[in-house]
Amino acid sequence: MDNKILSSLYAQDNFRRLGKQLIDVLTDHIQNTTQEINKKTIQWNEPENELDFWKDFFENGTDDDFFNQILKRTTHTHNPKYVGHQVGVTAPITVFTGMLSNLLNNGMAVYEMGMAPNAIERIVIEKLCETIGYNSKSGGFLTSGGTLANLTALLSARKAKVEHDIWNEGHNEPLGIMVCEEAHYCVDRAAKIMGLGEKGIIKIPADENFAMDIQQLETYYQESISKGLKIFAIVGSAPSTATGAYDNLEAINKFAQMYNLWFHVDGAHGGAAIFSEKYKYLLKGAEKADSMVIDGHKMMMMPTITTALLFKNKNHSNHTFSQKADYLLNDTEEDEWYNSGRRTFECTKNMMCMHWFILLKMYGQKAFNVYVTRQYDLARDFAKIISKEPNFEIATEPMSNILCFRYLKDNLSLEELNHLNQSIRRQLLEDGEFYLVQTKLNGVHYLRTTLMNPFTTIDHLKLLLEKIKKGIAELLSKKD
Template structure:
């Protein structure tokens, strides 16, 4: 008699056979990408063509080729010529903790469904609070991404600083937050989800280095007040996404304290520098923040998506969502750290804490220090190299591992330069050897690198410049003809 579909679905032998083959495939992938043996960082395909491939594969493809095709048709983040988005080349070990989480499927909203993971999460978040410089009154939790974490932090800010209970009673009052104009768009999203609207997002202008111009905070605050907006929070970026510029957290904290505002730090990318002995100075003032966000999947080797949200005062982490679910929660209000569903949006989340824990257990926090320091140093070395190239221009000196630059030619207008740099980037994408992204600053189109890979060297970056220069020269010859 044939096995039923359900028996086949849960076959331990099939799982073992497929799992061993996948581990072998991934091991080869790690070896070939980290060493640069794989020539391509990305095998670019047009969206419609990619869609058609997978439609056809569903009907006609051989399931034995599925994993191989995924590897062939994706971006190889572990490749040293990957210099694109702010996503970590994951520690291979976390693929195994991810598999464990997926198999067990234990949600963490209530203790019974997340005994080990809730306890582990507390240990991890206490370590992060300690590194920030918080005392024993601090606490935090892990959640699904920086966007959700920033939204949760701002909801906590509103709960703590606005006199009436907006969460339960609603509000007709005009509320607002302050943030640099160069901050990540997720802060705007959070504000709009909260019903603040455009007028409730008070944008502080940036300075020449694209960080918040803290001298402009007072004027922005008073203008908003004159318009009847009750500002309850201010957000510092550590750093901004486009350029990697760090806001002056000390100045922002003093301003927040003077005006009784909640001080939140969006450290999704650069908050991990709390582990760097050399670069922790960039975060001076973070120890006085009411809340801090740090992504694990950016600078801490974790798989997407896992983010720490830390609070200076534990009470603020517990009181954001004042809903009751009596069928779930039966512990005293003051002792519910192990029921994480009361503190987060997620009623179910994966066992993300085990990624952080196992890396700390096996390698210690020193591995974070080594990685972050190396990548920040590399960006400075790359900037120094660019500064000696006559046909290249930096947007600003890098403060982190994010660096923006462009190809320049005195004979071209701004519009022509923008089009040239866009064309260079598109050619890089289609060629697939290097993967970089792009951004626009003050009307100028820049190529943008985020040096996320611990195997990227200055030699790789010099090869990138040579490649760009060659493409620019060919494009300019074609244009002149």
């Protein structure tokens, strides 16, 4: 290469040196976090201070210090005291598949730009469809995240259930979808992107366990159609985000059948329970859904971001973005499975299929069975412990690995309790030993744990509870 800067960009000795250095740094990181040699899960820094640090680093920092500083200044999901957001604790092997994808950069949209990954993706999708209980007509693809996958599924639903050619001619009647009020906000966002407007998203109230109140479906449906809305889809959460409650998918499916609605399952978080011998019953009914989403980067130990969007009838996935109005679905037609860009929202995507493939090939479905079962069991065990505490309550019995709970005391008002629970969460964030999050349910503040880490034990959670109790006692004593 004649240009000096370009030859140094591609210099192999530098790549090898930095690569070896990074592998050492990451291996130490895995050891130091999983074995808690690093005591903190997060070293909290105020946003402005963090910005100042990186401005200064850009001018004065040494390149060799970059990896170490990143590690110091991020949240350590591999620490067993990480009980925060629904982010996968990545299996280290997927670091290598990520590296491969980043270097090779085969965008996958067309077969020539991703022969191996297009073939691999098909194998992964077939395995997932089979596990759900779909038959040989099924299919799907991998895409960049649950948000995008839910939007794509709803676009497929509209294409399949609304006669008018909206793709080419725009809307000619008010359309709507039904979903529980507790569903992830991306469903609402998808509906708005699709131009359904606020009135086009029919939010079914949640029952006392924060799952869709099935009893209310009929009333809400009738009310909507009486206002002239055409409802074309219903979404079940498996589970919802805040509390981890699974909707009754069987009941939703029955309802969908009755009114010829597209039935979509948002299993971004807990679709992976399909692999758990013990907990797959939570997904009963998903095998009848028209489409289903499962995130790899949540409960399947893969890096951000990779999502499977699966269709009971793969033809629907072929025609979501079809530019022709008169395209007829044809069950016998051979689809161009090897040109995956025909079906995905994105044109270029990374070779995310390699994460799924290598985990399934090296460890098999058993790894997901063991992992999901363990994490769901752990939430139930933790809930039992909290329920025995006189001054704590759980929001609802956990159905997944998400557990919301709060401190409670008779002589304190709701406002005071909300403030107290928010304050203890802030205190824990600044302390950094544990990382947990919070949520608000019907105006009540809860501490929220998502037990993502396979190294978290019930002893870690007992320690967390003790720490919360101690912190609250201090906060209350300051108040007096």
